[in-house]
Amino acid sequence: MVGIVFGLLAMSGQAAQAAYYNTYSDIASLPNTSCCTGVQGFAAGSTYLYSVKNHTNYDDLAVIYRVNKTTGDRVLMTNGTNGGTTNTWLGHANDMTIVDIDSQHHLFVVTMEATGAQLVKLRYDGTTYYYVGSYQIRLNGAVASPSGVSRVAQDSTTISFMFKSGRTVYNGSIPLRANSGTINLTKAFDLQVEGALVNGATVSDLTTFANQGFFYDASKKVLYYPLTKENRSIVLVYRNVTTATTGTAPAATDLSFRITSSAYTTFEIEGVGLSAGTLYFNTNRANANGSFDAVHAFKGYVAA
Numbered sequence: 001m002v003g004i005v006f007g008l009l010a011m012s013g014q015a016a017q018a019a020y021y022n023t024y025s026d027i028a029s030l031p032n033t034s035c036c037t038g039v040q041g042f043a044a045g046s047t048y049l050y051s052v053k054n055h056t057n058y059d060d061l062a063v064i065y066r067v068n069k070t071t072g073d074r075v076l077m078t079n080g081t082n083g084g085t086t087n088t089w090l091g092h093a094n095d096m097t098i099v100d101i102d103s104q105h106h107l108f109v110v111t112m113e114a115t116g117a118q119l120v121k122l123r124y125d126g127t128t129y130y131y132v133g134s135y136q137i138r139l140n141g142a143v144a145s146p147s148g149v150s151r152v153a154q155d156s157t158t159i160s161f162m163f164k165s166g167r168t169v170y171n172g173s174i175p176l177r178a179n180s181g182t183i184n185l186t187k188a189f190d191l192q193v194e195g196a197l198v199n200g201a202t203v204s205d206l207t208t209f210a211n212q213g214f215f216y217d218a219s220k221k222v223l224y225y226p227l228t229k230e231n232r233s234i235v236l237v238y239r240n241v242t243t244a245t246t247g248t249a250p251a252a253t254d255l256s257f258r259i260t261s262s263a264y265t266t267f268e269i270e271g272v273g274l275s276a277g278t279l280y281f282n283t284n285r286a287n288a289n290g291s292f293d294a295v296h297a298f299k300g301y302v303a304a
Contacts (some may be wrong), residue, residue, distance in 0.1 A: 003249060003273055006179070007015065007121075007251075010188055010209070013185045014288055015061075016291075017095065019096070019254070019255055019301070020081075020198075020199040020200075020256055020257075020258070021228075021256075021257045021258075021298045021299065021300060022199075022257070022258050022259060022260070023259075023298070023299040023300070024259060024281075024296045024297060024298050024299055025296060025297050025299055026072075026294050026295075026296055027049065027067055027072050027280070027294070027295045027296055027297060028065075028067040028072040028074040028294060028295050029074070029292065029293065029294045030051055030053060030065055030074075030099070030282065030295060031301040032053070032291060032293075033053070033063055033076060033085065034055075034061065034063065034085070034086055034212075035055045035058075036053040036055055036056070036057070036061060036062060036063045036086065037291065038053060038056035038283045039051060039052070039053055039268075039270050039282050039283060040052045040053065040054050040062070040092060040093040040094055040095075040270055040271075041090075041093045041094055041095045041105060041109055041110070041271055042062050042095070042213065042270060042271025042272065042273055042280075042281065042282040042295075043095035043096045043097055043098045043223055043271070043273055044069070044215075044274060044275040045098055045105075045275065046100075046275060046276070047068065047069065048066045048067055048068055048069065048072075049066070049067045049068075049069050049273070049275070049280055049282075049295050050065070050067075050096070050098070050107065050296055051064070051065045051098065051282045052064055052065075052090060052093040052109070052273075053065070053293070054090065054091075054092065054093050056205055056287065058204045059091045059092045059093075059111075059112075059113075059227065060088060060267045061086045061087070061088060062086065062087055062088075062089075062090040062093050063076060063077070063085050063086055063087075064076075064077045064087075064107075064129060064147060065077065065295075066127055067172060067295050069197060069275060069278075069280065069297075075125070075127045077127050077129055078127060078128045078129070078147050079128075079129065080125075080128040080129060080130045081130050081131045083204070085243075087131070088118075089111075089117075089120050089122075089131055089134070089283075090111055090120055090122045091111030091112055091113040091116075091120075091193075092111060092112040092113070093109050093110075093111065093174070094110055094111075094147045094212075094213055094270075095109070095110050095147060095148040095150075095160070095164075095212075095213030095214070095271055096108060096109040096110070096149065096150050096213075096214055096271075097149050097150050097158055098151070099151050099154065101154075101176060101177065102177075103169070104123055104125070105123065105124050105125070106121055106122060106123050106124070106132070107122045107129070108120070108121055108149060108161070109122065109124075109125060110145075110146055110147065110148065110149045110163070110267060111145070112145045112146075112147055113145060114143060114145055115143070116136075116227065117134030117135060117136060118135065118136060118137035118143065118144065118145050118147065119134065119135040119137055119182075119183065120133075120134045120135075121133045121134065121135070121179060122205050126248065127201075130140075132179050133179025133180045133188060134180060135174060135178075135180060135181055135182065135183050136181075136183070137163070137172065137185060138184050138185065139170070139185045141185075143162075143167065144185055145165070145242065146163035146164055146165045146170065146185075146215040147164060147165055147166070147211060147212075147213065148162075148163060148164030148165075148211075148212075148213045149161055149162070149163050149164075149213075150162050150164075150172075150214060150215055151216075151218070151222075152214035152218050152243060153218060153256045154176060154192070156176065157176055158173050158174070158175060158176055158212045159173060159174050159175075159176055160172075160173045160243065161173065161174075161183075162188065162214075162216050162223075162243070163185060163263055164191075164211075164213075164214050164225075166191055166211055167190050167191045167211070168187065168189075168190050169187075169188045169189050169190070169191065169223075169241075169242045169249075170176060170185040170186060170188055170192070171185065171188050172185045172186070173188050177206045177301030186288065186292070188243060188244075188246065188247055188278050189241065189245045189247055189248065190236060190247070190248045190249070190252045191223075191225055191236070191248070191249055191251070191271075192236075192248050192249060192250050193206055193207055193209075193236070193251070194207050194225070194240075195277075196236050196251035197251065197253045198234055198236075198258050198273055199255045199256055199258065200253075203234065204244070205229070206227065208227050208229060209226060209227035209229040209232075209234065210227065210229060210272050211244065211271060212224065212225075212226040212228060212268070212271060213270060213271035213272070214226070214271075215271070215273050215274060215302065216241075217274055218237075220303065220304075221239065221240050221241055221242055222238065222240075222241070222303070223235060223237070223238040223241050224236075224237055224272050224274075224279065225238065226269040226271070226272055226281065228267075228268040228269055229265060229268075230266065230267075230285070231260065231261040231262075231264055231265055231267045232258070232259070232260045232261075232267065233258070233259045233267055233268060233269035233283070233285075234256070234257065234258045235256070235257035235258075235269065235272060235281075236251045236252075236256065237251065237252040237255045237256065238250070238251060238252065239304060241288070242283050245291075253298070257279070257298055257301075260261050261285075264285050264287045264292065265285060265286065265287050265288070266284055266285060266286040266287070267283060267284075267285050268283055268284040268285070269281045269282070270282050270284060272282075274303055277301075277302040278297050278298070278301065278302065278304040279297065279298045279301050279303070280295065280296065280297045280301075281295070281296055281297075281298070282294070282295045282296070283295075283296065
């Protein structure tokens with residue numbers, strides 16, 4: 001009898017891996033400040049969550065919020081290079097990733113600019129950040145403007161990243177302590193979208209959803225990819241992907257995330273990140289009563 005019960009528990013544990021998450025909790029609001037009204041890049045650290053808001057449609061100014069993931073305490077970070085809270089370096093700031101170099105914290109931000117820098121490096125200490133440098137990104141010799149970036153690995157000489165443009169993932173790297181230079185991309189793989197299962201079924205118009213940032217969990221070899229359309233946001237998951245993956249990576253059939261909001265006419269997940277197994281994200285969120293942009297967490301999900 002004990003053996004039977006144990007077997008049933010084991011099978012239940014396996015079945016629990018097939019999961020769908022469609023509820024979330026608010027961590028903190030992200031109010032408009034100056035002219036910065038559009039939520040963009042997101043990164044999750046061990047204690048704090050970082051989110052960019054920029055000047056919508058102009059991409060000439062940006063601010064960075066720091067949110068304590070446990071208490072929800074929110075701080076508008078200070079520009080330690082120029083003073084104040086806004087900066088002019090980040091362009092569209094569509095995505096960002098955290099990298100520690102020589103025990104100092106850094107944010108690498110993709111600008112999506114067609115000229116100038118496509119990746120910007122910031123150093124931050126507490127609630128103050130500083131401009132450190134920038135890089136041009138190229139693909140086959142031409143300027144490339146990826147919309148997503150995620151740290152993959154680093155060693156004593158090199159930082160390796162995955163970059164994403166649309167549904168295509170690229171590999172790129174920089175010297176560990178370089179503050180400028182050119183990043184030459186190589187194509188890695190494509191992400192399956194058409195036919196991907198969300199809660200066990202396909203979404204008929206999923207190919208018309210807008211691409212957002214992404215997050216790569218290098219320790220688990222799992223990639224999280226948000227897509228949005230009006231008041232619907234979906235996060236697809238891809239397992240067993242690495243910098244050596246080629247072809248088309250299939251979306252997981254047994255794990256998916258979706259928020260379909262009745263309270264908001266706009267509910268756009270802009271970026272996602274894992275911290276201690278919880279999947280956090282930021283949103284552009286609005287209805288007829290105004291803007292309610294915020295940082296959130298999916299309820300119940302703990303990355304295995």
